[in-house]
Amino acid sequence: MSHFQGIEVAAEVVRAAQAGESRAHEAIYRACRRPIYTLIRRLVVRAAIADELFQETFIEVLRNIGAYTGEGAFGGWVRSIAVSKCLMYLRSPWHRSLLYLDNDDESTAPVVLLDGASLPEAQASASADVERALATLPALTRSVVWLHDVEGYTHAEIGRLLGRTASFSKSQLARAHARMRELLEQPAGSTSCTHASSTC
Incomplete structure (x- = not known):
């Protein structure tokens, strides 16, 4: 199998x-x-x-x-x-x-990765917050996060797929994690400028 x-x-x-x-x-x-x-x-x-x-x-x-x-x-x-x-x-x-x-x-x-109805309320809320933070990332950076953190690709593999180096993948992932932490640690109701915003 x-x-x-x-x-x-x-x-x-x-x-x-x-x-x-x-x-x-x-x-x-x-x-x-x-x-x-x-x-x-x-x-x-x-x-x-x-x-x-x-x-x-x-x-x-x-x-x-x-x-x-x-x-x-x-x-x-x-x-x-x-x-x-x-x-x-x-x-x-x-x-x-x-x-x-x-x-x-x-x-x-963003596509919902987990079915919130099947999760405890706090866990479903946290999952939704992660989804929103992930959606603010540029497409290529989001791809690095998903391939590394979810699909299990190594930085060397991601670098080859992108025609870049493993170091490029590592730097993209580090920046993405820092950006997501920043968004997830914001108090409820606060706003933050994203890459898609025309007011940045």
Whole structure:
């Protein structure tokens, strides 16, 4: 059984998909849909773009599934494709040209990582505070935080994905953590200038 961050796909299902069986393709899609879409939305918060990248990811997964050799978790292989798609988009001129729209676009609301209804009130409130702090970070910085703190990537791996160094990843993470601590320690009701604010 291949298990990676919530993705479980039996080895025989992967082999069947490599042989072209449509039911195996559907099984992989069902197993990967939620964790992969959540990952993409954490890196690319614009819903329409995230939807496109999600579709592109699965097209590539099914087109190149024969390249998966069984070394490492299948879920990790799928996630590496999704991460690559997202980071290519974040580095693109197209993404930079859309940045000014984000402040007025409802589709950029952060995805809720945890279901607040299933958590104690204090824990749900803390989770919401973290979500809001994370949403204030620039896209590339937010990606470093998510890849390192949640997905478990090393700084060296993140640096390679970004075409930068491990030191770049470390500095981005340190700045992000400092910014998030600053926001989380503010008294309730206070405001702080964010990167998206036009009054900064």
